Amino acid sequence: MATFESTRYPHLTLQDGTGIWARFKDGRFDTADAAVVKRLRALPEEEGISEVKSSEKAGRPPEAKAPAKSASKEDWVTWAVACGADPLQAAAASRDELAEQYAGTTPQQ
Template sequence: MAKFSSEKYPALTLQDDKGIWARFEGAQFETFDSAVAKRLRGLPESEGISEVGGSEPADDKAPSKRASKDDWVAWAVKTGATEEEASALTRDELAEKYADSAPKE
C-alpha cells in the first residue's frame, strides 16, 4: 500500500475525463493501485503531494521520485555528494541528478 499526504489541500479530489482517481481526506490518501501511486509520484513538487512512510530507500536503490527531500539528500550523500551540495538542490533536482547513481562503497 502507498500512502500520500497533501500539504496544500486537506480535502482534494483528483479526476480526469474518466472520473475520480484519487480523493484525499484530512490531507491523506492510501491506495493499493500501483497505477494511481505512480501517477501521484509523477506530480510536480509544487503540487504539495508527497509519499509518506515506506519511502526509505533500499541500500542500493534510489528513493521514489515522490520521496521526501531528506530521503533524496541522504541518497545523494550516499552516492558521493556532500551534504552542502545536496541540501542546496530541490527535491526534484536531486531526483533528476541522482536517480541513476549507485552508492559509493
C-alpha cells in the same frame, strides 16, 4: 499499499475525463493501485503532494470502524488491508466483496 499526503489541499480530489482517481481525506490518501501510485509520484513538487514513508505511517492509527457499505472501493481496499488483506487481492476484489468480507473485522495493530 502507498500513502500520500497533501499539504496544500487536505481534501483534494483528483479526476480526469474518466472520473475520480484519488480523494484525500484530512490530507492523506491510501492506495494499493499501482497506476494511481505512479500518477501521484509523477506530480510536480509544487502541488504539495508527497509519499509518506513506512516509518511515518507507523504512527498513524487505523480507522476504528469499517466504512459504510456504500463507501468507495478505495475506502474498502484501505480498510481490508488494515485488517490484514493482501493489497493486490483487495484491489482486485469488488467493493461489495470487500464489504461482505471485512465489515465485521478489526484493523491489525
